[in-house]
Amino acid sequence: MYFNTMNIKSSQDLVDEAKKSIETLTSDEVKNLSKNSEITLIDIRDIRELWKEGTIENSVHIPRGMLEFWLDPNSSYYKANKIKDIKKMVLFCALGFRSALATKSLVDMGFENVAHVEGGFDSLKKIGLKVVKKEK
Numbered sequence: 001m002y003f004n005t006m007n008i009k010s011s012q013d014l015v016d017e018a019k020k021s022i023e024t025l026t027s028d029e030v031k032n033l034s035k036n037s038e039i040t041l042i043d044i045r046d047i048r049e050l051w052k053e054g055t056i057e058n059s060v061h062i063p064r065g066m067l068e069f070w071l072d073p074n075s076s077y078y079k080a081n082k083i084k085d086i087k088k089m090v091l092f093c094a095l096g097f098r099s100a101l102a103t104k105s106l107v108d109m110g111f112e113n114v115a116h117v118e119g120g121f122d123s124l125k126k127i128g129l130k131v132v133k134k135e136k
Contacts, residue, residue, distance in 0.1 A: 015097050018104035023115035027123035040086040050134035057130040092117040
C-alpha cells in the first residue's frame with residue numbers, strides 16, 4: 001500500500017497545535033512550584049530512558065503509551081495509586097514534544113489541573129532539579 005506523505009500533518013504541527021490549548025510551564029516555574037510541593041511531576045519517557053539517564057527526584061513514572069489507560073477510571077489498566085494525592089500534574093518527556101501531546105490528550109479526557117514542561121527533562125536537569133537513578 002502506498003501512502004502519500006505529502007498530505008500528512010507533521011508531528012511538529014501536532015505539537016504546535018497542542019501547545020495552543022494546554023498550559024506550558026518553564027523549568028524555572030516548575031522549580032518554584034516543586035519547592036512548595038504544589039505539583040506532581042509525571043515522567044512520561046520510556047523506562048529505558050529512565051534507566052539510562054535517571055529521572056527527577058520524587059517524580060512519578062507513567063509511560064506515554066499507558067498514560068490515558070492508567071488515568072482512566074473506566075479502563076482495566078487504571079492505576080488509582082498513580083494519581084493519589086496529586087495536586088497539579090506536570091508532565092515531562094525528554095525535550096517537551098511528547099509531553100505536549102500527552103497533556104493535550106489529558107485535557108481532551110477532561111483533566112483540568114495539568115500542564116507540561118517546556119524543554120522537558122533536559123531543561124529540568126539544567127535548572128538544577130535533582131536527578132536520581134532509576135533501578136532496573
